[in-house]
Amino acid sequence: MKPVKWGIISTANIGVAKVIPGMLKSKDLEIVAISSRKLKTAQEWAGKLGIPKAYGSYEEMLADPEIEAVYNPLPNHLHVPLTLAAAKAGKHVLCEKPIAISAKEAMQLRRAPKNVFIAEAFMVRYATQWLAARDLVRKKKIGDVRAIQVMFSYFNRDPKNVRNMADIGGGGMLDIGCYPITTARFIFDAEPVRVTATIDRDPKFGTDRLAGGLADFGDGRHLSFTVSTQLAPYQRVNIMGTKGRIEIEIPFNAPPDKPNRYFVQGMDMNVGEWTELPVSDQYQLQAEAFGRVIRKKQKPVWGVDDAIQNMKILDAFFRSEKSRKWEKP
Known part of the structure; x- marks a missing residue:
């Protein structure tokens, strides 16, 4: 090419x-x-x-x-x-x-x-560990996937950082809350029918510093997540099925110089196998x-339509913050 x-x-x-x-x-x-x-x-x-x-x-x-x-x-x-x-x-x-x-x-x-x-x-969407996880889900390796759980956090209170400027799109949901939404759509191969959120805002910045979300994907499936701009740095994803689970280590900031890993568990708690994939760079x-x-x-x-859909879901979470009810994207 x-x-x-x-x-x-x-x-x-x-x-x-x-x-x-x-x-x-x-x-x-x-x-x-x-x-x-x-x-x-x-x-x-x-x-x-x-x-x-x-x-x-x-x-x-x-x-x-x-x-x-x-x-x-x-x-x-x-x-x-x-x-x-x-x-x-x-x-x-x-x-x-x-x-x-x-x-x-x-x-x-x-x-x-x-x-x-x-x-x-x-x-x-191009990272090897995510493609491997989606392939395992499609092959029913862990049965029917019912729940995806995501934790993603970092600590940043720098007033000069764009993530802490509410008027130009700062805050945790837009910065990292978009990842649970995107990856759940990627794994479920479906769209949420309704969402609800609980959000805590920084009293000085006005940005969402802690957000918890629940997205109903229908057919007994849901995404639950917590994202924060003011908690200890951490990230982990669990994809839960009727016959096991897949855990993706460092799912979002995957190292470009070390093997990426995921864990597959069967029906015995915490008994399973870590798989190391060849070193790759998701940005490449x-x-x-x-x-x-x-x-x-x-x-x-x-393309653009997919990006708009992602924004509609984020908008629904923000509406839920105010209405304190389920909202449709």
């Missing part, structure tokens, strides 16, 4: 620390440019990462005819505006999650040119899959 030529919008930490290093491992793509609002910053990171071009504005990079696709890791409130700007410039866009702050905002992306592919950057796999869609080597699976 002819390598896809990429440009990076901004020097956000998720990009320079995780996504770009993963992408640089691939032979199926070339990162040809990185942009920042400050040329010096773009030049510094271009030098550190070995990227040929540096631009002092996003608009200047989007005008570069060499670039075919862009990765957008800007703060949440800038996801839709810059994704639309890139799409109108003829660039395919891999936009960091969440794709918007609300479903209404996300729907603006339907105005993008039809020949441009836009996808939300949920790297877990994500970018390569995106490139195959651009090159028409595979059909798109998750």
Whole structure:
């Protein structure tokens, strides 16, 4: 496959620390440019990462005819505006999650040119341990899956961090609550029919710092989760079936330099086997899959409509916070 030529919008930490290093491992793509609002910053990171071009504005990079696709890791409130700007410039866009702050905002992306592919950057859909878990579920290895339980937390009270700025889409639900929702949809291969939430907000920031959610997927299946921006760092997923369970270790921040592991238990409590998978980088796999869609080597699976659906579910959780009732996405 002819390598896809990429440009990076901004020097956000998720990009320079995780996504770009993963992408640089691939032979199926070339990162040809990185942009920042400050040329010096773009030049510094271009030098550190070995990227040929540096631009002092996003608009200047989007005008570069060499670039075919862009990765957008800007703060949440800038996801839709810059994704639309890139799409109108003829660039395919891999936009960091969440794709918007609300479903209404996300729907603006339907105005993008039809020949441009836009996808939300949920790297877990390409991670080897998640693909293995989904395969085991489909093969009924643990019987009928009835429950998925997720815990995901970190501690961050920095007032200058975008995750603690409510007016630009900060808070735990948009930052990490989107992961339980996405992965439950991925494993159940279904959509929730109703959701309910309990949310505690930081009195200073106004952001949701602790959220518990329950999503009813029908047919006796549900997702339950806790996410927090102010608890000890931890993450774990349990997929519970009628004949066993699958536990995914480090499900979201999977290490790119160590084997990823999952545990399969039968009907004896905590008796089972850990499986180690070959070392892989989920960000590399994500970018390569995106490139195959651009090159028409595979059909798109998750695009704008899927991203809007995810936002509708998040919106329903926030409505439930206020109504204290079940809400339909």
